[in-house]
Amino acid sequence: MAKVDTSLVAHLPLFGGVKPEDLEEILREARSVRYPKNSAIFEQGADAQSFFLLLHGHVRAAKTTPSGEQIVVRYVSPGETFGLAMAIGAARYPATAIAVDDSVALIWPTSAWPRLVERFPSLAANTLQTVGTRLQESHTRILEMSTQQVEQRVAHALLRLAKQSGKKLDHGIEIDFPISRQDIAQMTGTTLHTVSRILSGWEQQGLVESGRQRIILRDPHGIVVLAERSPDSGAA
Amino acid sequence: MAKVDTSLVAHLPLFGGVKPEDLEEILREARSVRYPKNSAIFEQGADAQSFFLLLHGHVRAAKTTPSGEQIVVRYVSPGETFGLAMAIGAARYPATAIAVDDSVALIWPTSAWPRLVERFPSLAANTLQTVGTRLQESHTRILEMSTQQVEQRVAHALLRLAKQSGKKLDHGIEIDFPISRQDIAQMTGTTLHTVSRILSGWEQQGLVESGRQRIILRDPHGIVVLAERSPDSGAA
DNA sequence: GCTCGTTTTTGAGCTATCGCAAACACCCTG
DNA sequence: CAGGGTGTTTGCGATAGCTCAAAAACGAGC
Structure with missing residues (x-):
């Protein structure tokens, strides 16, 4: 498996407060996967087996109603995490992720998360930060839709x-x-x-x-x- | 200041994985405040000096547009946290909180959060979980509004x-x-x-x-x- | 019990936006 | 370069829900 260059991701918010040698350890648990344009990365309702950090490309996260209508939850840009079902304690993905361009992501097995968080508490703090920000944006969106x-x-x-x-x-x-x-x-x-x-x-x-x-x-x-x-x- | 009984809050999700003696230490940093019906607990845009855990009553969190229109972000029930601006790295409250009933909350100074998280990493993990759940609910709400x-x-x-x-x-x-x-x-x-x-x-x-x-x-x-x-x- | 302020109800017209339908433009493939 | 598929444009009703307006119900305090 190709080794991931730490220098490319060290500056990301997710890894704030993580020492370089620790970062290497974290990255050792990940592998890098390529997703061609228009391919599904995971489907809503599927077992959340992995979580992701987008390196290249763009990903659309969409949520579907039982009756088939869709909304776009967000577009993921390089450097952002997605598919963090485990962080919220969900066993299944709450949305579908599609690569809208040829894309590359780092992917960790969900099972690695608890261990990683235990060893590197900053990961939890950093993730809390980004999830919190998304929550805010989400509220702003609701406000806009309402008014x-x-x-x-x-x-x-x-x-x-x-x-x-x-x-x-x-x-x-x-x-x-x-x-x-x-x-x-x-x-x-x-x-x-x-x-x-x-x-x-x-x-x-x-x-x-x-x-x-x-x-x-x-x-x-x-x-x-x-x-x-x-x-x-x-x-x- | 009245001491808070740990047994009343020990079972809350926020304190999952926190040892009883640690819980006492955490609670020592909080004080308990009473908010009469219809009083404001904090205002949108104000300095986020504290974060809260509701013990009794009910709190409405609302967001206001520049032009004065409001939406209700959520109603807070006893046992839930609110005003977690610091967790998401915001210096100001993104919404206004009003007690809709006579209410009582535990309140910590925002400045205590980093220290608490450092000493008790489960706090971050637990908070991540609840914020993640709220994010999901928020997406569901958007889906409903759209469809x-x-x-x-x-x-x-x-x-x-x-x-x-x-x-x-x-x-x-x-x-x-x-x-x-x-x-x-x-x-x-x-x-x-x-x-x-x-x-x-x-x-x-x-x-x-x-x-x-x-x-x-x-x-x-x-x-x-x-x-x-x-x-x-x-x-x- | 009366007064005042707030909340709720209901009417009537208006309009932003939807839903349907059809034509069109563009791109890729063979 | 013709064909087929996908995405886009546009017209024309239909309508859910809004806005404005006014009256009625309710509760709290004096």
């Missing part, structure tokens, strides 16, 4: 994606992985039709440039304005 | 409240603290008007009995049926 209209929510979603995974271009910011209107709909609690209409509108106004699974924010500031517009302060 | 209609969401919300804080009566389950239509609206992402209409309807059908800040589920099973009804399987 804002669809257009504002889409604006916020795009701005977040741009901040998280934006590639700076001369003429704007491009979201760095394939993402469809459907995906955005599932992030904002609306339908792909509505998202499509909104993006069409924005394209007219020169705010964005978009195509098949591709979005470029041409005027990020303009979108910020939209995002913060109060419900009624409508334009002409 | 269900208001009536179903209200049904789910009431069922959760009943499970969490329901007092069993002969003729149903009563929610054990004062809660208004407005509160329920803020839990489900709708308006108090809509909630009022829905509850009126249910009352007609004998599903609930309700009054000023008071709700009794007369037919919990009937409400479960409503909660699970698919979008279109409408009644006559």
Whole structure:
């Protein structure tokens, strides 16, 4: 098994407060796995046998209702952990993870977690921190869904994606992985039709440039304005 | 300062894996504070000086938008922690906490957290667990808001409240603290008007009995049926 | 028992957004 | 370069739920 270079991951929040030699020990328990674009990494409801640290690529975590409707829980960027079912004491994954790009992740057996935490308490503290942050973001999302209209929510979603995974271009910011209107709909609690209409509108106004699974924010500031517009302060 | 009886809190998840003598040490750092009904425990945006463990009563955690709209993040029941800003590395409270009943909480200075975690690593692990569970619940809530209609969401919300804080009566389950239509609206992402209409309807059908800040589920099973009804399987 | 403030109820019209349907554009493959 | 599949656009109703408005019920304090 290829050895993982500690220098690549030492700076990640997960490993804050972990000594270099300890880090090596931790990494010895992991293996590195490649997931081709559009492949499933794990399925909602499956046995949580592993947990993950994304090295390259992007992963979409989605939750499905009994009747088949989906929402996107989040997009995972390199350096982030996912599939932490064990940390919350769940035996099964609460969501499905799909690689949206060719991706590489470090993967540990779930069974290693208790031992690791015991030996390296910072791991628990660090994970608590990131899970806490996600909880906050989650609450913010609920707040938005409760108080804002669809257009504002889409604006916020795009701005977040741009901040998280934006590639700076001369003429704007491009979201760095394939993402469809459907995906955005599932992030904002609306339908792909509505998202499509909104993006069409924005394209007219020169705010964005978009195509098949591709979005470029041409005027990020303009979108910020939209995002913060109060419900009624409508334009002409 | 009154000493806290360890036997009252020893069984709580937060203290799982903590030895009795250690528990005493932990409790020595806390004090017990009483909050009268409707008083604020902390305000969103304020310096996170303390974290809390609710002993008696009920607390509503709510988040407010810049423009003043509110959502209810959750209701805290006895035995649960709240105000854990420090665990997620936040210097300020992300929400406001209000005692909805006369309440009593143990309160620790935020500054004690790092020391406690260092001495008693189970605290971090346990807290990770509860925060993780809350994250899951939060995702479930987002899923509901995205895929269900208001009536179903209200049904789910009431069922959760009943499970969490329901007092069993002969003729149903009563929610054990004062809660208004407005509160329920803020839990489900709708308006108090809509909630009022829905509850009126249910009352007609004998599903609930309700009054000023008071709700009794007369037919919990009937409400479960409503909660699970698919979008279109409408009644006559 | 009366008054005041809060909560709840109910009506009526409005609209943002959905749902359905059809046409279209694009990309990949053979 | 033609064919097929997936993603996107757009039109046109339908409607769940919102907003505004007003009245009624309730509870607490004097």
